[in-house]
Amino acid sequence: MSGLSAVLPFPATAGETNRAKTKLDHRTTEEAALVRRVQGHDELAFREIVERYQAKVFSIIYGILRNRNDAEDIAQQVFAKIYFSIKNFNFQSSLLTWIYKITVNECYDYLRKKKVRKLVYESDFSSDDSLRMENSEPATDQAPAVDQRLAQHDLVLKLLSKISEEDRSLILLKEVEGHSVEELSEMTGMNENTIKVKLFRARQKLMKAAERLNKGPLTPIAE
Amino acid sequence: MHGSVRDRLESLLSEGSSTIERREVEEHLSSCAECSSELTAMKTQSELLHSLRAPQEVEPAVGFYARVVQRIEERANTSIWSVFIDSPFGKRLAYASLAVALLLGTYVVTEESQDGHLGGRVVVSQNSSFTPVIGDQQEQRDAVLVNFASYQSGTGQ
Numbered sequence: 001m002s003g004l005s006a007v008l009p010f011p012a013t014a015g016e017t018n019r020a021k022t023k024l025d026h027r028t029t030e031e032a033a034l035v036r037r038v039q040g041h042d043e044l045a046f047r048e049i050v051e052r053y054q055a056k057v058f059s060i061i062y063g064i065l066r067n068r069n070d071a072e073d074i075a076q077q078v079f080a081k082i083y084f085s086i087k088n089f090n091f092q093s094s095l096l097t098w099i100y101k102i103t104v105n106e107c108y109d110y111l112r113k114k115k116v117r118k119l120v121y122e123s124d125f126s127s128d129d130s131l132r133m134e135n136s137e138p139a140t141d142q143a144p145a146v147d148q149r150l151a152q153h154d155l156v157l158k159l160l161s162k163i164s165e166e167d168r169s170l171i172l173l174k175e176v177e178g179h180s181v182e183e184l185s186e187m188t189g190m191n192e193n194t195i196k197v198k199l200f201r202a203r204q205k206l207m208k209a210a211e212r213l214n215k216g217p218l219t220p221i222a223e
Numbered sequence: 224m225h226g227s228v229r230d231r232l233e234s235l236l237s238e239g240s241s242t243i244e245r246r247e248v249e250e251h252l253s254s255c256a257e258c259s260s261e262l263t264a265m266k267t268q269s270e271l272l273h274s275l276r277a278p279q280e281v282e283p284a285v286g287f288y289a290r291v292v293q294r295i296e297e298r299a300n301t302s303i304w305s306v307f308i309d310s311p312f313g314k315r316l317a318y319a320s321l322a323v324a325l326l327l328g329t330y331v332v333t334e335e336s337q338d339g340h341l342g343g344r345v346v347v348s349q350n351s352s353f354t355p356v357i358g359d360q361q362e363q364r365d366a367v368l369v370n371f372a373s374y375q376s377g378t379g380q
Binding site: 047050051054055058059060063064068071072075076077079080083085089137149153155156157171172174175176180181196199200203206207209219 | 229230232233234237265268269271272273274275276277278280282283284285287288293295298338366377
C-alpha cells in the first residue's frame with residue numbers, strides 16, 4: 001500500500017470547484033426551519049422529525065444489529081438524544097447526516113456496553129436465516145454460508161469500531177446508504193475532494209485494522 | 224495506490240465510472256500489480272460493508288412516537304446521581320475520586336502515626352518564653368494566658 005497516497009490530497013477538478021461554490025446552505029432549507037421550530041420547543045415539529053426519520057433510523061440500526069427489539073430500543077434512544085441535543089445542531093450538515101451519526105454512535109455504544117456480538121449472530125440467525133433455511137433446501141448446504149455471512153458481518157462491525165466516528169459515518173453513508181461523493185458533499189458541507197480523501201483514508205485504516213486482527217486477506221461474502 | 228486509480232476510486236467502487244475512465248484504469252492496472260491488488264482488496268471491503276444494509280424495509284411498530292415521548296420523560300426525570308451510576312465516564316470519575324480519597328487517607332494516617340503525637344510538645348518546647356504553670360489557681364491561669372499571648376509559631380523563641 002502506498003504511503004504517499006495517504007498523505008497527498010486529491011487534485012480538485014474544475015467541476016468540483018464550481019460545485020463547491022454553489023454548495024447547499026443548510027441554514028436556509030425547509031429542514032432547517034423544522035429544526036428551528038424544535039429548538040423553540042415546538043412538540044409538533046419534533047413529532048414531524050420522528051415520523052419523517054423513524055423508518056430510516058430503524059433500518060440503519062436493524063442493518064447493524066439485525067434484531068428488531070434492539071432496533072426499537074435504540075431507535076427510541078436515538079430520538080431521545082435528538083430531542084435533548086437538537087439545541088446544539090449548528091446547520092453545518094444536513095439533519096439526516098447528523099441523525100445518521102447519532103444513530104451509528106448509539107449502535108456502537110450499545111455493542112460496547114452489552115458486548116452482544118455473539119447475540120447478534122444468534123438473533124440474525126433466528127430472524128431471517130432460520131426461516132429461509134426451514135422453508136428451502138437442506139440445512140447442511142446453507143449453514144456454512146450463513147455462518148460465514150454472520151462471521152463477516154461481525155468482522156465488519158469490529159473493523160468499523162477501529163476507526164473514528166466521523167470516518168465510520170462517512171463510509172457507511174457511502175457504502176451502506178449508497179450516497180455518491182457529490183451527495184455526501186452536499187450533506188456534510190465538505191467539498192468533494194475532502195470527501196474523497198477522507199473516504200480513501202478510512203478505507204486504508206479498515207484494511208490495516210483487518211491485517212491487525214489477523215484475519216488474513218478479506219474474502220467476498222458468500223451468496 | 225497511484226493517482227490515476229486513487230482519483231477514480233469512489234466511482235470505480237460504486238460502478239459509477241464512465242467507459243473511458245474504466246479503460247484508462249484497466250490499462251494502468253494491467254501494468255501495476257500494486258494498484259491492482261489494492262483495488263481488488265478495496266472492492267472486497269466494499270462488498271463486506273454492503274452486509275450492513277438492512278435486508279428489507281423495516282419500520283417500528285405502531286405507537287413509536289408515544290414510546291419516544293415516554294423515553295424522553297423518563298430521561299428528563301432521571302436523578303443527577305444516575306449520571307455517575309449509568310455513564311462509563313461517571314463510573315471512572317467515581318473510581319478515580321475513591322482512589323484519590325484512599326491515597327490521601329493513607330497519607331494522613333501514615334503522617335499521624337509518625338509524628339502526630341509530638342506536635343503539641345514540639346510547639347511548647349520551641350517557645351523560649353515559656354512560663355512554668357505553678358502556684359495557686361489564679362497564678363496558673365495567668366501563666367497559661369501569658370504562654371498563649373507570648374507564643375510564636377516555629378520561631379524557637
